[in-house]
Amino acid sequence: MAEEVILLDVWASPFGMRARIALREKGVEFDMREEDLSNKSPLLLKMNPVNKQIPVLVHNGKPVCESLLLVQYIDETWVRESPLLPSDPYERARARFWADYVDKRHEMTVQIFPVGRTVWQSMGEAQEAAKKEYIECLKVLEGELGDKAYFGGERFGYADVSLIPFYSWFCALETLADSNIVEEFPKMASWAKRCMQRESVAKSLPDQHKLRDYIMEHRKKLQAQ
Amino acid sequence: MAEEVILLDVWASPFGMRARIALREKGVEFDMREEDLSNKSPLLLKMNPVNKQIPVLVHNGKPVCESLLLVQYIDETWVRESPLLPSDPYERARARFWADYVDKRHEMTVQIFPVGRTVWQSMGEAQEAAKKEYIECLKVLEGELGDKAYFGGERFGYADVSLIPFYSWFCALETLADSNIVEEFPKMASWAKRCMQRESVAKSLPDQHKLRDYIMEHRKKLQAQ
Structure with missing residues (x-):
């Protein structure tokens, strides 16, 4: 069929x-x-x-x-190609934990976009708090990644699929947060590059600059309100 | 071992x-x-x-x-006894959707206890809003349950395991919400009774009255603050 x-x-x-x-x-x-x-x-x-x-x-x-x-x-x-979740139940639970992590960590703003949403939508003090929260989140992820190639180890998998989309938001967030996230989190940066070399990822993430322009435009509209 | x-x-x-x-x-x-x-x-x-x-x-x-x-x-x-998730991927996704539903619907208050937490911790207008939200949530679940014995159909499974614990909170919430949730949602009420007949559930849920007293006690402390 x-x-x-x-x-x-x-x-x-x-x-x-x-x-x-x-x-x-x-x-x-x-x-x-x-x-x-x-x-x-x-x-x-x-x-x-x-x-x-x-x-x-x-x-x-x-x-x-x-x-x-x-x-x-x-x-x-579609089980034959590229298994995403590991076969071991314990490793599966770990992969699910990290995939959930970004969504759960910022329950307050999760409806449209966790973490980043507050950074780009809010102003002043709220933005500062959101920025801190965002950096905290990246620190935890940097620690979990450690020296592994991917979150699950040697193979691109479920947690990577779930986290890499947020990479495309880095560029815009850096402009707003006035910081160099990529330099501060070298392990995450290498991981992101590694992921971006996969055709599945490169084809699915939009251009960072196009996204930044879109976000900045949206932010202007919010500020005008 | x-x-x-x-x-x-x-x-x-x-x-x-x-x-x-x-x-x-x-x-x-x-x-x-x-x-x-x-x-x-x-x-x-x-x-x-x-x-x-x-x-x-x-x-x-x-x-x-x-x-x-x-x-x-x-x-x-522990795969041999009582499979909880269905074997069909589509049915698995549905079971996961409803298990997540209560947690996700109330992201704002999910940290300790979704839905109910706001009902029993808040006062005045906030409590009215939380009560409405809570009733909305039960309506959706009542609709999804329909004439099925369990959320997944004929067998007690993953979605039931995830939702039934909230039943033990009904009694306390009814006192606070000044409404008879069980009468208003007869399908959910029969489903809860059916679940409670299982030893696994009966042994795992605390006594409703003990729980209500605990919640009311906690609420009093909050009001005193």
């Missing part, structure tokens, strides 16, 4: 990027449909009536929602 | 209850160690240095953190 794989997504969304990377790791052809979040499509509202959020994977007419569940679904459905 | 299974937990925690139910479904003997959250044990701080939260499962010296990851770990480690 010919497979129909549709991804309801927004180009700038790090959550959407997770799905794109996973599908490309598996070599799955998919039809990415750009959503306008201010005017959501009837298909999105029908496929994700509970949260009404992207990304949604519609596989042969059936919807899967929530980016991390989506990556796990992709891993469990 | 003799297995050493330690659960760092707090008796009133719905997140801890998830772990207890899953272990009992699998027939795993475990040593539950009650933590004092105002004076966390060195073992807890060592085993969960990132979040410092319960529950933590320490299996042969190795820690697994985050209640939902813990239930999945238990399901993947």
Whole structure:
């Protein structure tokens, strides 16, 4: 049977990027449909009536929602290519822990974009607090990465798929945070470069400068309000 | 090899209850160690240095953190007894979606206890808003349950393990919310009764009245502050 794989997504969304990377790791052809979040499509509202959020994977007419569940679904459905989760239950739990980490650490702002959202949307004191929180988060991740090539060890896997999309936001965040995150976290920086060499990642992450311009534009609109 | 299974937990925690139910479904003997959250044990701080939260499962010296990851770990480690997650990837994604639902729906208050926490800790307008949110959440769950015996269909599974601990909070919440949640949501009420007939659940959930007294006591302390 010919497979129909549709991804309801927004180009700038790090959550959407997770799905794109996973599908490309598996070599799955998919039809990415750009959503306008201010005017959501009837298909999105029908496929994700509970949260009404992207990304949604519609596989042969059936919807899967929530980016991390989506990556796990992709891993469990297309099992032959590039296994993303390790086979050992303990290693699986660890991979899931770090994939959840960025989302959970910043529950207060997780709805659209954790950590970064506060840095680019807020001003003054709130921005300073968010920046500190953001740096704290990177410190923990830098420590966990240590001298490993990837979060799970020698192989690109689930935690990497979940975390690398946030790399594309670094450039914009650095402009706002007035700091050089890449220099301060050399291990994360090498890891990001390593990930970016994979075709699945390079094809799924937007250009950093295009993203920065988009974020700055959005920020201006917020400041004008 | 003799297995050493330690659960760092707090008796009133719905997140801890998830772990207890899953272990009992699998027939795993475990040593539950009650933590004092105002004076966390060195073992807890060592085993969960990132979040410092319960529950933590320490299996042969190795820690697994985050209640939902813990239930999945238990399901993947002790595979012979009572499979909790369905074998079909699509059904797995659905089970995970509903298990996450209660946690995610209330990101703002998720740190200690989603939904309910706001109802019992807040006063006045905030309490009214939290109550509405809580009722909305139950409505969605009632709709999803429909005429099924369990969230996944005919069998008690992952989503049920994740949601049933909140049942033990109903009694206290009803006193505070001045409403009869059980009468308003008859499908959820029958489902909860069905779950409570399982030994794994009955043994893992504390007495509702004991819990209500504990919550009311805690609330009084907060009001006095």
